[in-house]
Each structure stands twice: as structure tokens, then as C-alpha cells.
Amino acid sequence: MRDRSQLQAAGQPFTFDAERNDEFERLCTRYPIRESMIMPALWLAQEQQGWISAEVIEYIAERLDTYPAKVYELATFYTMYHLRPVGTYHICVCRTLSCYLRDKQEIVDFITDEIGIKPGQVSEDGRFSLEEVECLGHCGTAPVVQINGEFHEEMNVEKLKAVLAHLD
Amino acid sequence: MAETVKLFVNGREVEVEAGKNLIDALRVVGIEIPHFCYHPALGADGNCRMCLVGIEDGRPPLVPACKTPAQPGMKVLLDDQKIRKIQRDIMELELINHPVDCPVCDQAGECRLQDYYMEYDLQDSRMRVPQVTKGKRMDFGCGVVHDQERCVLCARCVRFTRQITKTGELGIVNRSDQARVTIFPGRPLNNRYALNIVDICPVGAMTSRDFRFKQRVWFLQKDEGICHGCSTGCAIYIDHHREKNGDDVIYRYRARTNMQVNGYFICDAGRLSYKRENENRQDLTLVDGVVVDFEQGIAAALEKMNKARRPLLLVSPDATLEQMWAIKRIATFYGATLSGYSDAYRIDDDGDDFLISDDKAANRYSLELLEIDRDRESFQAALAHADLLVNFDNDLFFSPINESLQRLLGEQDRISVCSHQLPVFSGSSVILPCASPSEYGGSIINRHGVLQRFRRAVRRNADPRDILEITHLLGGAISSAERAWPGIRQSVPVLRSVEPEQIPVEGLLLNNSEERDVGP
Numbered sequence: 001m002r003d004r005s006q007l008q009a010a011g012q013p014f015t016f017d018a019e020r021n022d023e024f025e026r027l028c029t030r031y032p033i034r035e036s037m038i039m040p041a042l043w044l045a046q047e048q049q050g051w052i053s054a055e056v057i058e059y060i061a062e063r064l065d066t067y068p069a070k071v072y073e074l075a076t077f078y079t080m081y082h083l084r085p086v087g088t089y090h091i092c093v094c095r096t097l098s099c100y101l102r103d104k105q106e107i108v109d110f111i112t113d114e115i116g117i118k119p120g121q122v123s124e125d126g127r128f129s130l131e132e133v134e135c136l137g138h139c140g141t142a143p144v145v146q147i148n149g150e151f152h153e154e155m156n157v158e159k160l161k162a163v164l165a166h167l168d
Numbered sequence: 169m170a171e172t173v174k175l176f177v178n179g180r181e182v183e184v185e186a187g188k189n190l191i192d193a194l195r196v197v198g199i200e201i202p203h204f205c206y207h208p209a210l211g212a213d214g215n216c217r218m219c220l221v222g223i224e225d226g227r228p229p230l231v232p233a234c235k236t237p238a239q240p241g242m243k244v245l246l247d248d249q250k251i252r253k254i255q256r257d258i259m260e261l262e263l264i265n266h267p268v269d270c271p272v273c274d275q276a277g278e279c280r281l282q283d284y285y286m287e288y289d290l291q292d293s294r295m296r297v298p299q300v301t302k303g304k305r306m307d308f309g310c311g312v313v314h315d316q317e318r319c320v321l322c323a324r325c326v327r328f329t330r331q332i333t334k335t336g337e338l339g340i341v342n343r344s345d346q347a348r349v350t351i352f353p354g355r356p357l358n359n360r361y362a363l364n365i366v367d368i369c370p371v372g373a374m375t376s377r378d379f380r381f382k383q384r385v386w387f388l389q390k391d392e393g394i395c396h397g398c399s400t401g402c403a404i405y406i407d408h409h410r411e412k413n414g415d416d417v418i419y420r421y422r423a424r425t426n427m428q429v430n431g432y433f434i435c436d437a438g439r440l441s442y443k444r445e446n447e448n449r450q451d452l453t454l455v456d457g458v459v460v461d462f463e464q465g466i467a468a469a470l471e472k473m474n475k476a477r478r479p480l481l482l483v484s485p486d487a488t489l490e491q492m493w494a495i496k497r498i499a500t501f502y503g504a505t506l507s508g509y510s511d512a513y514r515i516d517d518d519g520d521d522f523l524i525s526d527d528k529a530a531n532r533y534s535l536e537l538l539e540i541d542r543d544r545e546s547f548q549a550a551l552a553h554a555d556l557l558v559n560f561d562n563d564l565f566f567s568p569i570n571e572s573l574q575r576l577l578g579e580q581d582r583i584s585v586c587s588h589q590l591p592v593f594s595g596s597s598v599i600l601p602c603a604s605p606s607e608y609g610g611s612i613i614n615r616h617g618v619l620q621r622f623r624r625a626v627r628r629n630a631d632p633r634d635i636l637e638i639t640h641l642l643g644g645a646i647s648s649a650e651r652a653w654p655g656i657r658q659s660v661p662v663l664r665s666v667e668p669e670q671i672p673v674e675g676l677l678l679n680n681s682e683e684r685d686v687g688p
Contacts, residue, residue, distance in 0.1 A: 005341040007353050054353060067336025068352040069326075076341040134343070 002120050002132075004076040008084050010053035020044045024063070035066050038074050042081055051082040079133040087122045087129035089167055092146040095132040098139035103156075107143060108132065110157045114164075175242040190233035190244065191219055201246065202255060202284050204262075204370045205322035206234035209432040210331060216322050218258050218284070222248055230254065252288070259289035265300045265345060266371075267317050268293075275372030277385040281320065300345045308338075309356025310436065311377040312365055316348045319373035325349060325365045332433065333359040349373070360524060363440075364433045367423055376420070378440060383409055383419045391625035392424060392673075394612060396486055396605045397438035398519075399527040401614035402430035406442070406606055406625040416626045418442045418606060428674040429618055435524050445606045450589050451630050454599040462600070462633070466641045469583050469598045472556055473642060479504040480554035482547075483540060484562040485513050485529030488610025489619075490652035491635045492531070492538050495560055497655065498644035505554065508532075508540040509547035512564050525615055530605070533613040537660050551576050558583045560635055561602060565592045585638055601632045608634040610649050611668060613678065620675035621668055 016024055024037075024044055031037045038060060045056045052075050061068040075081045082090070093099070093108050108130070112118055115128050122129040138144040141153035145160065152163055171186040177199055184193035191201045192208060204216035212234035219233040222245035229250075245251055262281060270276045302316035326338045326349060337357045341350050351357065357365075366376045388407040395402040403426035410416040421442045423434040453465035460468070473479060481499045483492055485508060492508075499506035513529035535542055551557065551573075557580045564573060577592070584596040587604040609623040633641075640647045646655070650668070657664050662678050 003342060003346050005348070005350060057352070067330070067339070068355060069336055069339030069350075070330075072350075072352050073339040073341055077343050 004079075004083050005072075006083070007054040007057070007072070010049070010055050012055070014045065014049065014053065014055040014059045016044065017048060020048050034064050035070065037064050038066065038071050039078070042071070042075055046081060051085045079131060082131075085122065086131075088127050089147055090129050090131065092131050092133045092136070093119075094134075094136040094138070094142070094144050094146075096135035096139075098142035099136075099144060102142045104132075104143040106157055107145060107155055107160055110160060173238055173240040173242075175238055175240065175244060177244045178247045179243075184238050186238065186240075188238055190221065190236050190238055193238040194233075194244075199246070201233045202280075202288065203234060204280055204320050205324060207324050207327075207368055207432075210324055210327045210368075213323055213327065216258075216320065218255070218262075220251070220254050220258075221246055222251055255284075255288040256291065259284055260291065260294070262320050263289070263293065264295055265317065266320070267299070269318075273318065273372040274375045274380050275318075275369075279372055280370035302348050303350075306350075307356070307377075308351055308362075308374075309358060310362035312357055312362055313375045313377050313380060314349065315373050315375070316350075318371050319349055320371055321347055321349070322370060323349075324368045324370070325374055328365055328368060329357070329359070332364075333361050335359040360435050360437065360520070361433055361522070363436045364423060367433075379420045383407075388419060392622065393421070393606060393625050394530070394620055394622045395421065395434060395438040395441065396530040396612075397435070397441040397528065398525040399529055399532055399615040400430060400523050400525050401530055401612055401618070401620060402426070402434040402438055402523060403620070404434060404438070408606075408626050410627075415629050418445050418626060426620075426674050428677065429614060429616075429620070430523055433523065435522075437524070442606075444588070445604050445626070448589050449604070449632075450586050450593070450599065450601045451632070452599070453601060454596075456597055465598060465600050466638075469558075469600060470642060472581070472583060472598065473502055473558065476502075476504075476554075476556035478554045479556045479558060480550045481506045482557060482559045482562045482564075483508045483535070484560055485510040485532040485535055485542075486605065487531060487534075487560065487635060488608070488612055488649070489531065489534045489538075489656065490610045490646070490649040491560070491608075491639075492534055492540065493652045493656050494636045494639040494644050494646035496538055496540060497646055498639045498642060501643060501645070504558070505550045506540055507547040507550060508535040508542045508562075509544055510535075510542065510562060510564070511544055527615060530614075531612040533615060533617060534611075537613070537662065538656075548573065548576065551580065554580065556581050556583065558585070559593070559596070560585045560639075561587055563588075563590050563592055565590070585635060587632065600638060601630075602638055603632040603634045607632060608636070610636075611671070614675075617678040618675040619663075619666065619671060619678055621671045 027040050028037055041060045042052060046052055057071045058068050061071045093104055095104055111130050115123050117123050117130045119130050119132040136144050136146055138153055143155050145152045145155045172183050173186045174181055174183050182197045184197055191203055191206055201219050203219040205213045214232045214235055220230040221233045223231055224243040270282055304315055306314040308314050329338045330336045337351050338349055340347055363376055366374045387409050391406045393404050393406040395404045403424035404421045405424050406418055407420045408416055408418040421439050425432050452459050453462045455465055455468045479502055481495060481504045483495045496506060510529055514527050516526055519526040582596040583598040584593040585600045585602045586593045587602050606626040611619055611621045613619045646652045653668055
């Protein structure tokens, strides 16, 4: 786990667009405890902007009448939230026990050698970004890699090469 | 007396208050259960795992004591082999990444981690990998300095800002061994109770910029006192130390638990008001600007008071009940007008609904009880009429609102009995130094009508006299706080049956009426 507490500013204030605003309002009715909305709200913001900026956190805290520090806690705890812009292909490698024991490190090292990015980095051309994430819930088919939301199970370097080759 | 239950701890029967959790209930009978995250004001969080105990009644093998209410007949295991092992293991976990820098840590001497290591652990580190490094000396604002590496993530500070001050500046970011307490970037601590975080932090992660490295805590003498910062009268500890041949210096105030007055906390302004006790003190006796012996000063004052035909005596709303009584008596003796005018001790809209009060006088309630006039007009009229003003440490210019008074004062012959060098006392023909609140004892009554008694904490080399002694030297009948009481009891009905020696530590609530906003 790397330190995710270095927040970046987008340089412009964030607001939900009309569609996400409607969705936000709809979801609010489902959560009697308003602070439970922090995670779905972060998710909506990430969907809209691609990543969670400092402004997003302030905006959500204000919308939900909670403390920015509380939103900050959740955004840094869950690796599914990107705290900086990611590449066209965002590669998540599970780092938790089963994957760890079944050589997730070989996959990470391969990506680092091949594409030149370490966990938390984006390639220079902006095509790839890499993140080591917490348990993806596929322990039975470890190690697992997730690329833009799609799962690739029982991964190894050979299979990953093939997967990467098929990306446009 | 609250309802009690009988239960067994390590086979020994104890009787404790019903309904309390095991940590609080057993502490009363002298049994300590180690814990980091639990704090009675913040409730159980159950994250530190240090307070795990065994209970032999078929529930899970280990339960957190902070979340387990005392029940009749319960069999609590504290010394069991497996409990000791858990405690050792938790300590080892806490110490994996904790820097062992006790010798340079400001918290050494009052650190739970240090105490528990000695009590439960005592093993060498088995760590062979580099420790996780985190932020050091982080400025969290409001004088709070954070050391992330020393933090045990008990979240007391985070819960304090969310539950008590409701400002929520702090949070725990990241997870696993990267987890750390921090502020949201650009939004530092910004509340008037922030330094309580330093008090409640069980380790050296939160330190006070003001106190850091000023003194090792085991050198400090810790006396009980009452904050004179405002009319709430919070219970405090006065931590002071006297270097060899040096003066006794107060290093800090800390909150002292008093459920009837301030609970577990004090405000930052009150906490830092200890500086007033150290700084800008009036040590010299002056007669017409010339330094003289204290005895000569008293003689000069006596001469003036005997000559004066219309003396006006001014009492401070910070004085103790006994001092006020002594001044009242001496006013009668000289046939003087007595005033407790002290508008300047009030800062409008400064208070909140927690501890801070608009009224910055510690004992205005007693002025009312002793029927000492506090009206501005009558004071001003008396001042214009008087030929001598004897000011007993009343800082009329606490806030700069009294320019017309200042003019009037300038023309007046004045004797000032004062603890500090303040503009209001300059130009007095006689200045007699007197003790400040940490240097005398007595009783004060807070805005809620709670009578508290405090004792003298500090003795200085140039030991200033108590106002009460000075009134005695000036011809007053009252020579000590004890001797003031028969008279007080007689003239104040609500205090008729009060025995000063029997006032409980938490104070005595004089009546059960609603909070009284005692006007000036």
C-alpha cells in the first residue's frame, strides 16, 4: 500500500453535471444516514471527472453536510478511487494475500519493466496506469488483474502479454 | 449512591457501580484495565484491542472491556495466561513501527505506551525490516504538533473533533501500516478547544507547541487549581516547577475532570492563561514612583487611608469570596464606598454553549451574594466624588472600553494593590504587590452557582502577599480565609450551612435554579 494522502487539485471547482446530480438526489433517498452517501457520491464524481480531486472532496463534503476530512478518509482508504488522473488503460493488480502468495509481484515487475510504470504511476504517453489494489475478491483464481473494470483471472506474465497485445 | 453490582475479577469479589463499562467501573475499585482508544468523554470505539478481557460465561473468548457493561455475578479474567499473552501481542503490534525515542519524546513520563510496555510487554523487538516512516513535527494548527510515527491510531483526536467540537478537522487516511491521522489539506485545526487533543492523546503523537521541550513532566509539581479565565471556573491542574534558587514557574494548565463544572476539557484560552501568572508581574512596592520596602508601602497606604475623607474601594470580580468579604469589612471600617464595578471583564458574544463564557471574571457571582454594588453609574459618581481610590487588583481596562473612566482615574489619588503591571495601576501614588490566583487559596463561585475551593499552588521567591493579608495590614479584621467564614455565613443566607473544609472536590451547587447570568 502506498501513501495515497497526497491530494491533487484540479484547479477548477467541481459540480455534478445534470445527469449525475439527478442520480445523486435519487441515491440520497436510499440512505437514511447521509454520510453513507459519501462512497456512492465519490463514485459518481469519479465517473464524471475520471479521478477524485481535492475540489471533489470539498464539494461532496458540502453536499452531504459532513467534514472534508471524513470524505478524505474514505477516498484514501479505498483503492477504487483514483486520486490522480489515470491512463486510458488502468491496470489494477491485487496485492492481498492469495494473489501475493501466487506471485502477483512477477506481474507488477513485468509491467514496471515493460511499460515503465510503478504502482501509482501513469505512462508518459498516458496509455497505461498501474495500481496495486486491495482484495478483488477472486482468491480462488489468484492472482487477478483488473483492466478498466474487466477481470483477468489466474494471471501470469505470458497471459498478461497476450492481454496487453490485444489492447488497441 | 448509584446502584451497585457484585462481580468477580480474577476470582476476587468486588462491588462496582451498575451500568458502567468494565474499564470505568473497575477503575473506581483500583483495578486498571489497559486501554488506548477508550475515553469516557468519547465513548467506546473498540479499535485498540488493548482492553480485551476474558469473561467466563460462555460468551466469545475475549471481549473489549470498554464495550462490556458490568453485570452481577460476572467472572472477569484479567490476569489469565491467555489475556497476558494478548496484551503482550497487542503491545508488540503497537510497537512495530513506533519509534523508540522516549528519551527525546515530550510525552515521556505520561505516555500510556511507555507505561504499558513496562507493565505488560518488556520484550525486545523482533522486527528485522525497516520501520515505516511517516510525517514528523506536522503543524496541525492551534498550537498542536503532530508526530505521525508515534501515533497508535486510537482515533481519540479524530473523535474529539467530531463529537465534542463538531469541527471535524481530523481524519485517518490510508489503510494498514500507511494509516495516519491528518488534516484535510489547507484546513488545519480551527477550534477553541484544540489543545485538549494533546491531553487526550495517550502517546506522544500530539504535543503542544507551547509546552514542547520546556520541561520534563516528572520535574513538574502538579497542583489542583481553578481556571480564572472566565466565569465557568474550570477545574485544572497547575503544573509548576522551581529550579534551584530560581523562581517557581508555571509551565502549563491541564484539564482536571470535574463533572459538575467542566467535564473532561478546558478551552485553549483558559489553558494558556497560565502565562498571565508568570509574566508582567508587579514585584516592587512603590510610593510616589520610588521603590520602598513593603512595610513602608503599607505605612504610606495606611496614612493615606486614614487621611481620606471619602475613600472609594474597588474590588476585583476575580477575587475570592473570602477576599471580597475582607475588603467589604475594611470598607465598613473606613466608612468607604465599595464598588465591584467590572464591566471590562465581559466580552460580549465571546462565549459558546460549551465552556467559554462571555463573562471573563471568575467570581462575579460572589459580588452579587455579598451585595457589592456593580453598577457603572454609581461607580463613576463615587469616583468623581472620592478623594482616594483603593483598587484591589481590578483591571478596569481588561478591554479598552473605558476612556471616560480613564480620564477620571488620571485625576484621582490612587492606591493600587495589584498582581500585574497594567496601565490601570500606573500613576498610582502607592503600589502594593499582591498574589495572583495560583499563589493564594480560597473559594469562588462560578456562573452556574457552583462553589469551589482551591488551595495555594505556587510559592515564589519574592513571595507576594494575599490581598486578604494586605487588608489585614491595612487595619482589616480578617487575617485569614478561615476567619472570613463566620462573617460570610452570617451575612449570606445561601452559605449559612457551608463548611469550607467540607466542600467536595467537585464543588457545591448552591441552588438548583437555572443558570444565572449575573449582570455587571
